[in-house]
Amino acid sequence: MAIAVSVTAVGLALLGAGYVATDHYGTESADNRDTAVGHPAAGAPAHAKSSALPSSDPMPSTIPGLGPKTRAQIPASSRQVLVASGRAKDSSSSLVTLWSRLSDGHWHPGATWAAHNAKDGWTTDHHAGDLHSPIGVFTLHDAxxxxxxxxxxxxxxxxxxxxxxxxxxxxxxxxxxxxYVIAIDYNRVPGTSPLDGTQPLGSSKGGGIWVHVDHGGPTHGCVSVAAPHMVTLLRTLLPADHPVIVMGDGQSLAR
Incomplete structure (x- = not known):
């Protein structure tokens, strides 16, 4: 589901996601904006081959599938990189892997999960309502x-x-x-609630771009993974490791 979210109830309704006031995942629980790394910084069908998949080297020195242009956008301080690699430029199916940088500089992959992205695929020039997910490297600050x-x-x-x-x-x-949602810092102010509607790039550039619970179909612009995987991400991401998401179709990310 990627969705352009508004801080108002009306905006949320437009996003089309609804919840029940209980914990849907038992013991898993304890009790859409746009900002690029240039601003400081089960259900989806899995494709057989993707840049999100680990290479034969279990501890590579660079994250497989990411080309020099993409790697250059990852802040040097980032030790957690969530790679969402789409099957094709016009596809809504992705694979997601969380990579962690070890003290020796090598990267360790977590599990690879099936995911969804926007209905019409990916774009480097995202606009509100275009039904594409933005391509790029974005920081992750708030949930x-x-x-x-x-x-x-x-x-x-x-x-x-x-x-x-x-x-x-x-x-x-x-x-x-x-x-559960994790705000992707695209056209939003890091350090605020995912519900905050401030859009520094202007409303035409869209917003409310989140990682959220997969509902079994394409999103409006977000990246979605199954609920247990969202819980894993929330428990694993550490502010001190300056996590980012690298997202786009595999061909674009390989540049």
Missing amino acids: GGFDADPGTKLPYDHSSSFHAGGVGFDGETLDEAFD
Whole structure:
């Protein structure tokens, strides 16, 4: 589901995600804006080959599938890199892997998960309502959700305002899509709630771009993974490691 989110209830409804006021994942829980790294910095079908997949080297010195142009955008301080690699420029199917940089400079991959991105694929010039996910490297500072904080070190906004209703492009329910979200710093102010609607690049550039719970179909612009994987991400991402997301189709990321 990627969705351009508004801080208002109306905007959330447009995003089309709705939640139930309970923890949907049992013990998994403890109780859309745009900002590039130039601003300081189960359900999806998996493609057989993707740059998100680990190479034969279990501890590579560079993250496989990322070309020099893409790697140059990753801040030197970042020790956690979430790679969301799309199957094709016009595809809504992706693979997601969290890479961690070790003390010796090598990179260690986590599990690779099936994911969704925007309905019409990827773009380097994202605009509101274009049904594309932005390509680039973006910082990850803030999280939140309709469900309680599952144990993240990121600032977490637990709010019923993450509730939204409706159905997705394939007719699937969006009821639990915003149970957990991580704001992607595209056209937003880092250090604020994912619900904050400030858009430094202007409203025409879209916003409300999040990593959120997968609902079984394409998003409006976000990246979505299964609920257990969202919990894993929230518990693993560390502000001290300056996490970023590298997102785009595999061919674009290889440049």
